[in-house]
Amino acid sequence: xxxxxxxxxxxxxxxxxxxxxxxxxxxxxxxxxxxxxxxxxxxxxxxxxxxxxxxxxxxxxxxxxxxxxxxxxxxxxxxxxxxxxxxxxxxxxxxxxxxxxxxxxxxxxxxxxxxxxxxxxxxxxxxxxxxxxxxxxxxxxxxxxxxxxxxxxxxxxxxxxxxxxxxxxxxxxxxxxxxxxxxxxxxxxxxxxxxxxxxxxxxxxxxxxxxxxxxxxxxxxxxxxxxxxxxxxxxxxxxxxxxxxxxxxxxxxxxxxxxxxxxxxxxxxxxxxxxxxxxxxxxxxxxxxxxxxxxxxxxxxxxxxxxxxxxxxxxxxxxxxxxxxxxxxxxxxxxxxxxxxxxxxxxxxxxxxxxxxxxxxxxxxxxxxxxxxxxxxxxxxxxxxxxxxxxxxxxxxxxxxxxxxxxxxxxxxxxxxxxxx
Numbered sequence: 001x002x003x004x005x006x007x008x009x010x011x012x013x014x015x016x017x018x019x020x021x022x023x024x025x026x027x028x029x030x031x032x033x034x035x036x037x038x039x040x041x042x043x044x045x046x047x048x049x050x051x052x053x054x055x056x057x058x059x060x061x062x063x064x065x066x067x068x069x070x071x072x073x074x075x076x077x078x079x080x081x082x083x084x085x086x087x088x089x090x091x092x093x094x095x096x097x098x099x100x101x102x103x104x105x106x107x108x109x110x111x112x113x114x115x116x117x118x119x120x121x122x123x124x125x126x127x128x129x130x131x132x133x134x135x136x137x138x139x140x141x142x143x144x145x146x147x148x149x150x151x152x153x154x155x156x157x158x159x160x161x162x163x164x165x166x167x168x169x170x171x172x173x174x175x176x177x178x179x180x181x182x183x184x185x186x187x188x189x190x191x192x193x194x195x196x197x198x199x200x201x202x203x204x205x206x207x208x209x210x211x212x213x214x215x216x217x218x219x220x221x222x223x224x225x226x227x228x229x230x231x232x233x234x235x236x237x238x239x240x241x242x243x244x245x246x247x248x249x250x251x252x253x254x255x256x257x258x259x260x261x262x263x264x265x266x267x268x269x270x271x272x273x274x275x276x277x278x279x280x281x282x283x284x285x286x287x288x289x290x291x292x293x294x295x296x297x298x299x300x301x302x303x304x305x306x307x308x309x310x311x312x313x314x315x316x317x318x319x320x321x322x323x324x325x326x327x328x329x330x331x332x333x334x335x336x337x338x339x340x341x342x343x344x345x346x347x348x349x350x351x352x353x354x355x356x357x358x359x360x361x362x363x364x365x366x367x368x369x370x371x372x373x374x375x376x377x378x379x380x381x382x383x384x385x386x387x388x389x390x391x392x393x394x395x396x397x398x399x400x401x402x403x404x405x406x407x408x409x410x411x412x413x414x415x416x417x418x419x420x421x
Contacts, residue, residue, distance in 0.1 A: 051261035052218045053269040054211075054418060056159025057390040060151040060231075060253035064120035068103045068113055068247065075101045075246055077126040099243060106247040111350025115250030115378035117235045118143070129240040144177040145186045147253040148229040152191055155255035159266040161225060166257075167195030168217060168226040172210035174203045174381035174409075175237050179291060187229060195223065203285065204346055204408025205277070206230060206382035207254065211404070211416050212275035214258035225259040232381045237287060239306040248348075249307070250378035254386040261421075270393075270402075270418040276329040277414040284317070285309040285409035309409075315352055322346075322407040323359035329415045330403070337361050341400040344392065346407050347374040347384030367392075382406060396420050 079098040089095035106112060117123060122132030136142060141149070148171065156163060169191070171184035176199055184197030202209045207230045214226035234249035261271060288298075289305040299305075322345075327337055337360035345353045350372065357370045371392035373384065380387060385406045396402065400420045407413040 048221065049219050050221060052215050052258060052272045053261045053264050053421065054256055054272065055259055055264045055266035055269050056155045056157070056161070056257040057386065058151040058154030058156070058158065058255040059387060059390050060147045060154075062116040062118045062147075062251045064117050065114050066117055066120055066123060068106050070124060071247060072101050072103055072106070074124040074126055074129070075240070075243070078129055078241060081126055101243050101246065109349075110247065110379075111372070111374050112247055112378045113375045115247075116252060118147075118233060118251045119235070123235060123240055130238075131235045133236070141190055142177055142183070142186060144173075144183055144231045144233060145190055147233075147251075148183070148187045148231040148255070149190045151231075151253040151255035152187065152227055152229050155227070155257050156191075158268070159257040159259070159264070161257060161259070161266075163191040163193045166191070166193035166225050166227045168214070168223045169193055169195070169197035170200060170210045170213060170226065170228045171197065171231065172200045172202070172206035172228060172382060173230055173232050174201065174206060174234065175287075176201065177233070183231070184229075191227075193227065202277075202279070202382075202412045202414070203410055204348065204379075204381050204384070205406040205410065205412035205414045207256075207386050208275070208382075208404060208406045208414030208416055209277050209412070211256065211258065211272075212277050212414060214256075215272050215275050215416070218258055218260055224263060225257065228256045228258060230254045230381075230383045230386060232383045234307075234379070234381050237289065237307050239303065239308065242303075242308075244311065245307060245309065248379045250380050252377060252380040252383050252387065254383040254390065256386060269421040271421050273333055273401075273417045273419055274329065275414070275416050276325065276332075278321075278325055278412070280321070280411045282317070282409075282411045284313045284411075315349065318407050318411060318413075319352055319355050320359070321411060322405065322413050323356045325407075325413045326356075326360060326403055326405055326415055329417060333417060335401065335417070339401060340403055341396055342368075342392065342402040343370045344385045344388040344402060344404045345370055346405065347372070347377065347388060348379045348408065350374060381408070393420075 079100055083097050086095050090097045119131040122128050169184045169188040176183055182199045184199050188197040210228045214228050217223040217226055231253040233251050235251050238249045240246045287307050371388050373387045385404050389404050398420050402418050404416040
C-alpha cells in the first residue's frame with residue numbers, strides 16, 4: 001500500500017455493511033468513487049424503526065498489574081535461560097541468540113506502560129511464560145462467563161435495568177474459551193436474562209460489530225434491550241516469549257446496554273446515529289489455534305498457535321483504512337470529523353491512533369479529542385475502544401457527537417456514531 005493516501009488497491013476490496021446511510025456530501029462522492037466505501041444506500045423506509053441508545057456501560061478490571069519493568073525482568077531471565085541452554089548452537093552459528101527487551105523499547109514501540117491480567121505469577125515465571133488458570137468443571141461458571149457477568153451487572157446498574165429485562169446477549173471477543181455451548185448463552189443463564197444469545201468473533205473489531213448487531217436488533221423492533229459483553233482474556237493467546245509482541249496485551253471485560261430510546265430510563269443516554277462495518281482479508285494478524293489442530297497432527301505449542309502479526313505492514317495498511325472509514329461514515333450523516341467532540345479509538349498503538357486522528361482533523365490532537373487508555377490497560381483487543389468510551393465521556397455535553405471505532409485483524413473496522421442526549 002504505497003504512501004498514506006488510500007486508493008482502490010488498498011481498500012477497494014472492503015466488503016461493507018452498515019445502518020442509517022444517507023447520500024454522501026463533501027468529499028464523500030469522491031471517496032465512494034475510488035472504492036473506499038463501495039456503494040452507499042439510503043434506507044428504503046424508516047417508518048417502523050425505533051431510535052436506539054446506549055444507556056449503560058460496565059468494566060471488569062482484573063486484580064493484577066504487570067508493569068513494563070516487571071515484564072522486562074521476567075523476559076530477560078527467560079532469554080538468559082534459553083541462551084544458556086542453546087549456548088553450543090549459538091557459538092556454532094546455527095542458532096541466533098535471543099535479545100533482551102527493555103522498558104524503553106516497549107514504550108517507544110507502543111505507548112504501553114502496564115497491563116492488567118487475571119493471573120500474574122505464570123506470566124512472570126521464566127520457565128513458563130503464560131498464565132496459570134485452574135480448570136473448572138462443567139457445573140461451574142466458566143472464567144470468561146464470570147468476568148462477563150461482572151461487567152454486565154455494572155452496565156445494567158448504570159442503565160437502571162434488571163437482567164430479566166434483557167432479551168438478547170451478544171458475547172463478542174477475539175477468542176472464545178470453548179467452541180460450544182456458546183459463551184453468550186452461559187452468560188445469559190448466569191444473569192437470568194431472557195431471549196437468546198450468541199457469540200461472535202471479528203478479532204479486535206468484535207465489540208463494534210456486535211454493537212451494530214445490537215443496534216439493528218433494537219432499531220428493527222426485534223429486541224427491546226440488548227446486552228453486549230466483550231470478555232477479553234488476551235493473556236492466554238499472547239506469545240509472552242516473543243520480544244516483538246510480549247508486551248502488547250492485557251485482560252479485561254466490557255459490557256454495553258443497547259435499548260430503545262422511548263423506553264430507556266437510565267440517567268445517561270447516548271443515541272446511536274449510525275453504525276458501519278467493513279472487512280478485507282489479510283494474514284498480517286493471525287492465530288492458527290483451532291479445533292482442527294489435532295486432526296492435522298500439528299504441534300499445539302508451535303509459534304503460529306498464538307497471536308502473531310506483521311506489525312509494520314499492519315500499521316501502514318490499517319491507518320488509512322481506519323481514517324477513510326470514519327470520515328466516510330461521518331459524511332453519510334453530513335458530519336465533518338472536525339465536528340466530532342471525541343473519538344474513542346481502538347487501543348493498539350499510540351502512534352497509530354495519533355496518525356488516524358491527524359488524517360481526520362488535519363493536525364495534532366491530544367487526549368481531549370482521542371483519549372488514551374492504552375498506557376494503563378495495554379491492547380485489550382475488542383474492548384479497548386469501549387474502555388475509552390466508558391472512562392472518557394462524563395465531561396461531554398448534550399448534543400456532543402462522538403465516534404467509537406475499532407480496527408484490527410481480518411482486516412476489520414467498525415464504527416458507531418453517537419450523540420449525547
